[in-house]
Amino acid sequence: MSDATTTDLYEVTMAMSYLREGMTGPATFSLFVRDLPAERGFLVAAGLESALDYLSGLRVDPEDVHAFAAALHRPPRDLEPLLGLRFTGSVRAVPEGRVVLAGEPLLEVTAPLPQAQLAETYVLNQLSHQTAIASKAARCVLAxxxxxxxxxxxRRTHGPQAGFQAARLGSMVGFAGTSNVAAATAMDLPAVGTMAHSYVEAFPTEEDAFRAFARAHPGPVTFLVDTYDTEAGVRIAARVLRDLNRGPGCAVRLDSGDLGALAVRARSILDEAGLADVRITVSGGLDEYAVDDLVRSGAPIDVYAVGTRIGVSADAPYLDSAYKMVEYDGRPVMKLSSAKVAAPGRKQVFRRPGCADVIGLADERPPLDGTPLLETVMRNGQRTGGRSALDECRERFAADLAALPPAARRIRVPVAPRATPSERLSVLADRVRRRIAEQMGAPAARHGLSERTMSGPYRSVPS
Structure with a gap:
């Protein structure tokens, strides 16, 4: 089976029905996040490269047809209309590393309807997960x-692929290294690591463990000093490092307890031993909130090692993301469910100073002080250019982060900028709502059309 089967069953049933009905006209689907999670002042667009890899290779093979048939308990011949389906459409998207806001399309897919529908689950999965992780990691860098x-x-991510992605996304927003050897090797990232408590416990004494570790690693070493008594461990580490003349580049790692207070004591012990060049690394359940507290306390910490809470975006492990059809066969369409309105039409986001963004239609001219965010990255089922290098993503992120209002960059109680719809988008949304209401033979207010039911920036669209 291919990745075509990595999808929800209803994507298959809908695509199958579209084919039987001859509904193969071009459809545009827009992927966006309705509202930011609590304690987020911005998001970092990510996952595009994975989505493009999937789309460029999407093809339904005989094995996939058999898998679909088995899932539906139907003979394979019933699913044969899907055989050979591949992605031939275009994609416009926000490049990875750029800052995005609620309601702004991260990506728009335009393709024959069955293709665009079948792609939904995988594309939504990749952009939602990776954007959540990148945004959490970015806040750690800020903190x-x-x-x-x-x-x-x-070791705590939701699978090896997620761990690989976390390493890449961390690097994209400014992390200095990763413990993930596969990711470090594949992406030429600095590989970092120390030792586990089990290593220290395996030797008769901490000093035996530290000396053995230093013999095995002739370069700079980092000793984990809190297996038994942290202050005693720091003194032993200092003695070993001084005896071996291993100062510059070496470090001690604190992994538990009151990290701020222990860092102060460790720094004092190291300095008294003449080891001012030995750094202090801390780890153990850290996230941007803990890092922010430690930095603000003035703790003499040199390196922050973050793990579980970042790799799973613990406080906001998912995004309120959606992949909604906004146009079919030249006809603008929109969803009107209460609090889940999706504005119609192919769109563009115009970035203005201070992230005072405007969401408009794709063919609009940008405001005088605005630049378009979405770029054409795929045409006729093929990429329009090469993969974005991590250096390019880092540069985009750094530039956008610097342009964010200070209130959006706050770790606690951030204030997110809100994008606003353009006049043309507002007019189109109003026209489509009225058309739907007329077709249903009922007043607009009875069908979720009032302004108070709208989410994201579309609350300000006239009703």
Whole structure:
């Protein structure tokens, strides 16, 4: 089976019905996040490269047809209309690393309706998950205020692929390294790591463990000092490092307890031993909130190793994301369910100073002080260019982060900028709502059309 089967069953049933009905006209689907999670002042667009890999290789093979048939308890011949389906459409998207806001399309797919429908689940999965992780990691970089942050998340992420993605996304927003060897090797990232408590426990004493570790690794080493008594462990580490003349580049790691207070004591012990160049690394359940507290306390910490809470975006593990059809065969369409209105038409986001963004229609001219965010990245089922290098993504992120209002960058109680719809988008939305109401033979207010039912920036669309 191919990745075509990595989809929800209803995508298959809908695509099958479309084919039988001859509904193969071009459809545009828009992927966006309705509202930001609590304690988020912005999101970082991510997952596009994975989505493009999927779309460029999407093809329904005989094995896939048999899998669909088995899932539906139907003979394979009933699903043969799907055989050979591949993605031949176009994609416009926000490049990875850019800051995005609620309601702004991260991606728009335009393709024959069955193709665009079948792609929904995989594309939504990749952009939703990776955008959530990238946004959490970005906040850690902000909280660290210039101190290096490294990724220790692999052992707790939701699968090896998610761990690989976490390492990549962390690097994209400024992490200094990762413990994930596969990711470090594949993407030429700095590989970082120390030792586990089990290593220390395997030797008769901490000093035996530290000396053995140093013999095995002739370069700079990091000793984990809190297996038994942290202050005693720091003193032993200092003695070993001084005896071996291993100062610059080496470190001690604190993994438990009151990290701020222990860092103060560790720094004092190291300095008294003449080891001012030995750094202090901390780990153990850290996230941007804990890092922010430690930085603000003035704790003498050099490196922050973050893991579980970042790799799973613990406080906001999912996004309120959607993939909604906004146009079919030249006809603008929109969903009108209460609090889940999706504005019609192919769109563009115009980035203005201070992220005072405007969401308009794709063929609109940008405001004088606005630049379009969505770029054409796929045409006729093929990429229009090469993969974005991590350096390019980092540059985009750094530029957008610097342009964000300070209130959006706050770790606690951030204030997110809100995009607003253009006049043309507002007029189109109003016209489509009225058309739907007329077709249903009922007043607009009875069908979720009032302004108070709208989500994201579309609350300000006239009703």
């Amino acid at each position: 660290a205020a210039g101190h290096p942050v490294v990724d220790f998340s692999l």
